[in-house]
Amino acid sequence: MQVTSSVRDPLVTGGKTYHDVTHDISRHVESKPNIRWFLAFLTSVGVLALGSIAVIASVWEGIGMWGLNKTVGWAWDITNFVWWVGIGHAGTLISAVLLLFRQKWRTSINRAAEAMTIFAVICAAIFPVLHTGRPWLAMYWMFPLPNTFGSLWVNFNSPLLWDVFAISTYFSVSLVFWYIGLIPDFATIRDRATGLRKIIYGALSFGWVGAAKSWSRYESVSLILAGLATPLVLSVHTIVSFDFATSVIPGWHTTIFPPYFVAGAIFSGFAMVLTLMIVTRKVYKLEDYITMGHIELMNIVIIITGSIVGIAYITEFFIAWYSGVEAEQYAFINRATGPYWWAYWSMMTCNVISPQLFWIKKIRTSVVATFALSIVVNIGMWFERFVIIVTSLHRDYLPSSWAMFYPSITDVGIYVFSFGLFFTLFFLFAKFFPVINMAEVKAVLKSSSDKVNK
């Protein structure tokens, strides 16, 4: 029996005590992996191994293995890159932006969402690195090292170079933010463990003892990191959108891109968080921590960002007409009615229409409907990037060079590889790391209800 605040619903249900929080979350790290985990993990490793054939082929033979041609010089690779980077945005939004806004419900989902961010950025990085063709030389092309040790430097005018800095900073800062949060929880596992586990988690916990002074600094660090990560996360997808927006290709040359890409990133990221968390909460029986309230709030974020994305699509169309630029107008008419009409209308259906279903309370508080729609949203967001990239390129200025893009088996294989990698990392995380931030959940346990459960 839990007596709760008279004004708001508790963030954690089920009358949990502090010890229950520790136990419910640590026990998944402490118990032996069960057969379901092994099956899921081995499947991911299998997918990873299968996909790695495509990666090796692409490095060995060169990127001629891909479906690109001289008209469509960017397609699956950059689509997948932008898609994965976008997915990553939800983690930082939950951990940083919601921290600044004092949204306490973030505490039970931030750990897994940040993990997802880190893994998604790793998956994203695969694509541009492979597209360099010779990744072992890419260092000279991507980082400010003297080119082939002459004195020619990288070009700081290029948004592609800005991307290198944005993505690597984003990855490093997210990793540090995530790890700082993990330290107190590793200490919890250390203090419950014996033998080898005590040594490993002892090293991982960096000697954390929970002193008031340390907590004070910890909170200070979290707040400043959140303050730094908030503009950072907005800058990352802004810069990704600059890859297109600073060019003069009709369909890409648009000032609306930065906010539109950021909204789309949060939209797809929250969908991916929901996909993962709905499964995790079910398998790990964490329904009291990741409650229906959490799912509903995330669905509301999906409605908002989905609507922003929808307005952006319509605005683009309007501006193409209003600009009076024929090439721009053609690019948009061609998107909707040309040979890639099916991709455009898949995008429109999945991204603009389907999230509007969440206005209905029954749908946004249904686990099954949310799970299904979260997958639909990510399919839609993949098509959005595909539509922007491929339909803007495939009919270029000379009709004689118009072409279609067909993905090769290698293109598909590398995409499969990224999924294998993502889920392999996620299953390792779910087994060996506490999936919920225990310390921060304990901190909101009392403030979110009038009575403390002893």
Add this chain to the structure above:
Amino acid sequence: MERDIHFVTGVYEDEDVLLQAITQVRSSGIKIHEVYSPYPVHGIDDYLGYKRSKLPIAAFLFGLLGITLALTMQFYMMGFDWPMIIGGKDNAPLPSFIPVTFEITVLLASFGMVGVFMVSTNLKPWAQPRIFDLRITDDKHVMAIDIANNSAMELAKIEEILKSSGASEVNKKSFE
């Protein structure tokens, strides 16, 4: 065993009892070594008389270093060491330098601040922490009092004050 450090610890169940206890213990003239909690207790710094952390200043200074390094690097490479005209822009196109400058600023500010945090809090993988009670990282708050620092007061008296302040247990703990 001369160099051993001896502590008296009070174990508290609830954060509000803990905060009241801190006031009571401090006003009775006992110096508190440190208070350990499983989660950040809101406002505990004021009760213990801790000053605000200076980490934001560290972050700001590292950020300043980041801006300086990033701009210096880009102006040196593009404008000075190997000047090139790209896309009709001049050799030192400041607007083009802003994104990279921003990223490097954030990177150095974050890593610098976290580095200072690690060093000042003595966090490192090979650290040998003084664990007063294994339940601190679970559900108990522990107030530790260094006996040597409170030699003016009798041990029994300290224990009594801790008990009366609401501690559910009073223990002794020694470290080498």
